[in-house]
Amino acid sequence: MDKKDFPDILYTSLEKMGGRAKSIEVYQYIWGKYENELRKSGTLFYLWQCETRKAVILLRKQGRMKPYMPAFKDIWEIQ
Template structure:
């Protein structure tokens, strides 16, 4: 079953496979394509996952895994 914490792993997984950076849209597309069935079987997470993936990205920034975007929405997500 998918959780918000799972999304942190999925973000890092995608970024590792794409040269260390990617747009939030590309990350979301990857997550949906690869983990759709897990999201659908995770109850209410199905309805909040796009918000939750951004939450997970912020947690990864706070942990130093992702580079800071300094509040900008036009920057890609990038591994430190």
């Protein structure tokens, strides 16, 4: 597992969660599915939530996720 994997991990996780979820739910889903890989990933183990947030920014720039909405700041949603 590498940081470059996080945009796809995030997008796939949101797809499997119905396309929309609270950020904390996404973190819980990713941890549940990738815990073993994250534990073996070295320093990425300590940074994976930051990398997930960076993936949100990238996917929004690419138009694969809906833009930030202040009223729904805790919700992540794919296009």
